[in-house]
Each structure stands twice: as structure tokens, then as C-alpha cells.
Amino acid sequence: KNEVEQSPQNLTAQEGEFITINCSYSVGISALHWLQQHPGGGIVSLFMLSSGKKKHGRLIATINIQEKHSSLHITASHPRDSAVYICAVRRAQGAQKLVFGQGTRLTINP
């Protein structure tokens, strides 16, 4: 069983819609990361969370440590938001490596 599970795997929406991507994990963590992978393959860090909620522009990330669950929200989605969104966790014990989810492919149609 994967330590990090994301849902949905694929999401298609119309421009302007509110988007939610979910991430569940099964291990104790020290931090959770949301990453964006562009069609060309590059990875950009969006958020790093250990509790609560963070907001950057139209992106909001929340985490519930007790439920081992995080969500990434995009408000007023735009075609340029189309990308793969990846959840990754750093385990509470051990070194600093990240354990990745399989990613959610988001397509925003104009």
C-alpha cells in the first residue's frame, strides 16, 4: 500500500471553477509538501505544511494532522493552472527524504 495517496488521479474542470485535490498519508510526518510539475517535467514547490493552513495567491493548502489528510485548493482556476500536482511527505523519524504521491493531473479548459 502506498504511504501517500492522492485523489482524484485526473481532474478536468472549466476555467473559474474551484478545485480541490486531496492527499492522505499513513505515516507520522514532520512536514507535507505540495508540488507542481509542469508539462516539461520541472518540479516547483508550492507549499510546505506541518499544521493548519497556508495561502499563496489563489492557492490554499490545509492539513489535518489527526486525520492524516491534506487538501490543495485552487480558487478561480485558470488554464495556466493545468499541471500535475504532487503531494509529498517527510516522515517524522528518519532522514529528510520526501515520499511522493502519484500526482493529480489537472486540466483547466477555457
Place this chain on the structure above:
Amino acid sequence: EPEVTQTPSHQVTQMGQEVILRCVPISNHLYFYWYRQILGQKVEFLVSFYNNEISEKSEIFDDQFSVERPDGSNFTLKIRSTKLEDSAMYFCASTLAGVNNEQFFGPGTRLTVL
């Protein structure tokens, strides 16, 4: 804004050949990582490096792989004898220090083994 750089962006090699993938982490960062992503699959951890030694490695990182920080700026991943299944995107990342620091990723090197 400082960034992690990787060269080359794309490397094509014949099976059995040695390849060296190069990374220049952000200058004041202390922890360095290599990850790989086989096409269509999730990103996987290969190795982490701190204080001039490997701090953790995955099962993937067998004797065919090695890492080195030959000078104060470069961080390299060597694959000694490439196999077809080594074809993947390889990402370098670095972080400043401590368990709750953001990891900064390079743009990746796409390795194709023929």
C-alpha cells in the same frame, strides 16, 4: 532568485555506458538529494547527501550508482553501467538545513538508455 541547476537537460546513452548527471545546488544549502521519475510513474527517492557523505539511500541506489560532491558547488550522480530501466527523469534537490526546510528542485535531466 537562487535556483538549482542541472546539466545536461537530456542525455542519450547506450546500455552499459557510464553517465554522469550534474547538479549545482543553491549555494548555502547543506542537504542534497537525487530523485528519479520513470515516465508515467511517481517520483522516487534515490539518495540524500550531507556533510560529504550519504545520509540515506533507497533500494534503487545499488552499487551501480554513486554520488559525489567534487568541489564546493557541484553534486553529481554517476550510473556506472546503464540499463534500459534506468531511463527516467532525474531530479536534484537541495535544502538549507533541518527537518522542516523547503526542498528546491532542479529542472531535471531526462536520461534515455538505448
